Amino acid sequence: MARRLGLALATILLFLGSASTAGAQAQPPKAPANDDCLACHGDAEAKRENGTSVAVDQKVFADSKHGPLECVDCHKDLATIQEFPHPEKLAKVNCASCHDEEGAKYHDSIHSWAKEKAGLAVAPACADCHGTHDIRGTDDKTSRVFRANIPATCGSCHQGVLDKYRVGIHATKRDAGNDAAPVCADCHTAHGIQRTDTDAARLSVTAECGTCHAESMRTYRDTFHGQVTRLGFVRVATCADCHGAHDIFPKADARSMVNAANRVTTCQKCHPSANENFAQYDPHADRHDKARSASLYYTGKFMDGLLISVFGFFGVHTVLWFSRGLKERRRRQ
Amino acid sequence: MATYRRFDATNRVLHGFLMLSFLGLAATGLPLLFGESRWAVILATLMGGIHIAGRLHRVSATILILVFLVHLVRVLKQLVIDRDFGALWGPSSMVPQPRDISEMIGHFKWFLGLGERPKFGRYTYWEKFDYWAVFWGMGIIGFSGLLLWFPTAFARILPGWLFNIALLIHGEEALLAVVFIFTVHFFNTHMRPEKFPLDPVIFTGRLSEHELREERPAEYDQLAASGGLAAIEVGPAPSWVIPSARIFAAVVVSTGVVVVVLIVLALIQGRG
Numbered sequence: 001m002a003r004r005l006g007l008a009l010a011t012i013l014l015f016l017g018s019a020s021t022a023g024a025q026a027q028p029p030k031a032p033a034n035d036d037c038l039a040c041h042g043d044a045e046a047k048r049e050n051g052t053s054v055a056v057d058q059k060v061f062a063d064s065k066h067g068p069l070e071c072v073d074c075h076k077d078l079a080t081i082q083e084f085p086h087p088e089k090l091a092k093v094n095c096a097s098c099h100d101e102e103g104a105k106y107h108d109s110i111h112s113w114a115k116e117k118a119g120l121a122v123a124p125a126c127a128d129c130h131g132t133h134d135i136r137g138t139d140d141k142t143s144r145v146f147r148a149n150i151p152a153t154c155g156s157c158h159q160g161v162l163d164k165y166r167v168g169i170h171a172t173k174r175d176a177g178n179d180a181a182p183v184c185a186d187c188h189t190a191h192g193i194q195r196t197d198t199d200a201a202r203l204s205v206t207a208e209c210g211t212c213h214a215e216s217m218r219t220y221r222d223t224f225h226g227q228v229t230r231l232g233f234v235r236v237a238t239c240a241d242c243h244g245a246h247d248i249f250p251k252a253d254a255r256s257m258v259n260a261a262n263r264v265t266t267c268q269k270c271h272p273s274a275n276e277n278f279a280q281y282d283p284h285a286d287r288h289d290k291a292r293s294a295s296l297y298y299t300g301k302f303m304d305g306l307l308i309s310v311f312g313f314f315g316v317h318t319v320l321w322f323s324r325g326l327k328e329r330r331r332r333q
Numbered sequence: 334m335a336t337y338r339r340f341d342a343t344n345r346v347l348h349g350f351l352m353l354s355f356l357g358l359a360a361t362g363l364p365l366l367f368g369e370s371r372w373a374v375i376l377a378t379l380m381g382g383i384h385i386a387g388r389l390h391r392v393s394a395t396i397l398i399l400v401f402l403v404h405l406v407r408v409l410k411q412l413v414i415d416r417d418f419g420a421l422w423g424p425s426s427m428v429p430q431p432r433d434i435s436e437m438i439g440h441f442k443w444f445l446g447l448g449e450r451p452k453f454g455r456y457t458y459w460e461k462f463d464y465w466a467v468f469w470g471m472g473i474i475g476f477s478g479l480l481l482w483f484p485t486a487f488a489r490i491l492p493g494w495l496f497n498i499a500l501l502i503h504g505e506e507a508l509l510a511v512v513f514i515f516t517v518h519f520f521n522t523h524m525r526p527e528k529f530p531l532d533p534v535i536f537t538g539r540l541s542e543h544e545l546r547e548e549r550p551a552e553y554d555q556l557a558a559s560g561g562l563a564a565i566e567v568g569p570a571p572s573w574v575i576p577s578a579r580i581f582a583a584v585v586v587s588t589g590v591v592v593v594v595l596i597v598l599a600l601i602q603g604r605g
Contacts, residue, residue, distance in 0.1 A: 231383040232378075310513065317517075318521075
């Protein structure tokens with residue numbers, strides 16, 4: 001009850017304050033300072049009419065990335081309001097007014113599309129991943145967007161995907177202390193997340209695999225699937241089509257899509273009548289690797305020899321003929 | 334001066350389709366081999382995407398296979414129905430013979446000013462090389478291409494590692510064929526000083542008495558001795574043929590030169 005009284009008093013004081021400044025016509029109204037706001041919102045029991053909390057923990061806010069900011073930097077419409085307590089319905093905070101690059105990426109993302117266009121109310125906006133008054137930087141271990149915490153943050157909605165990711169090799173490697181192993185945002189990006197069946201997403205995720213798996217990317221680019229996708233056509237296999245996306249396992253693992261026992265099924269996703277023979281094709285063949293495939297290695301050497309001898313012979317033949325032909329031509333003229 | 338028939342109409346038409354389908358195959362296939370180069374991406378985009386290029390590649394391949402089959406049927410007909418075995422041995426055969434080796438050595442001597450030019454016949458050793466290079470290329474590129482076109486069908490009988498080999502030789506042999514045709518073949522037929530800028534014989538099917546005597550003296554002597562010259566004497570080519578051939582050949586030859594330059598650029602920029 002005493003708190004209620006305090007709230008009312010503060011409101012009156014604020015009201016009087018703003019009324020007195022309003023008297024000096026030339027001066028624009030003075031925006032409330034953080035202390036003014038905290039006079040009400042600093043109260044842990046502060047509630048809306050419907051009973052939901054409007055409290056802001058002053059210490060949490062001061063510790064946050066936005067600690068140095070004014071309340072009205074984000075709650076802009078309160079900068080000019082003169083009547084307190086202010087109406088319950090305020091303008092939405094627009095993070096993009098400072099974070100324009102992230103805002104633009106988010107605006108084109110599947111999350112924004114789901115929320116704004118498809119009407120999926122639970123689809124995330126900035127605060128769902130970053131928090132509100134407790135926003136912390138990506139370098140802060142307690143941040144929801146700190147690298148190690150990202151899977152849990154995404155998994156708070158994508159629980160099924162998180163379960164798959166948790167058992168896969170990437171999460172296993174992370175658990176074993178390899179911080180380079182990917183979290184969600186490495187493949188999907190943070191703000192500009194796209195549907196994974198779009199051409200752009202398929203290409204960018206594939207490129208991302210290559211940032212760690214450089215050798216596999218090189219051999220992929222040397223074989224048909226990779227040659228075609230490099231030119232922008234993605235209705236052929238990219239990494240995830242054969243290896244899986246979240247529940248990727250090493251080849252030796254029986255759960256792996258590229259395990260010898262599962263390979264035919266994996267090929268059949270695109271090549272319905274693929275058989276055992278077909279699945280022996282090596283989509284990462286390397287003509288320079290004798291141990292991996294001697295037949296390919298020696299065929300490559302033979303082709304090299306053929307090209308060198310044909311062009312060597314006819315190179316000499318052509319140069320000699322050309323110089324003799326010129327002499328002959330001059331002689332006749 | 335008299336004009337003589339060298340290539341019949343069917344062979345000229347076959348060569349025309351060979352040329353067009355070859356250019357089509359090169360333009361649609363090379364971007365895959367040189368995907369790191371900007372020009373490959375631009376070329377693929379100009380064709381409406383590499384999947385459209387893939388369709389054009391298969392259309393061109395079908396045309397070229399048909400050309401090859403028509404040629405084989407013609408040779409078979411000559412052998413089986415006409416009982417004419419000249420295709421297997423002798424002056425009008427494409428089969429390499431001892432005289433080709435001595436003519437090649439003689440030609441090198443002539444290059445170096447060490448002797449007279451050999452008395453070439455109807456088909457020279459470099460023309461036979463061109464012919465068999467295409468023949469071998471058709472077998473190698475054609476068969477490996479069909480493997481890659483219908484992989485699941487071929488996998489019923491063939492092991493999977495063969496598709497890796499097929500992909501490798503399809504690309505390498507194609508690179509060999511494209512660069513060979515656009516440099517050596519073009520030089521030997523059109524760009525050498527005696528012929529520059531164009532030898533129209535493949536378009537007109539005709540050569541002059543002077544050309545026949547100077548360049549293929551063995552054939553001329555044999556025809557003159559057997560009285561066969563009259564049988565192949567024809568009137569001059571229609572007046573539109575040579576100018577059209579010049580424009581056509583200029584386009585094809587300059588396309589070829591551009592392609593070779595692009596390939597060399599891509600190779601210099603570093604392709605494993």
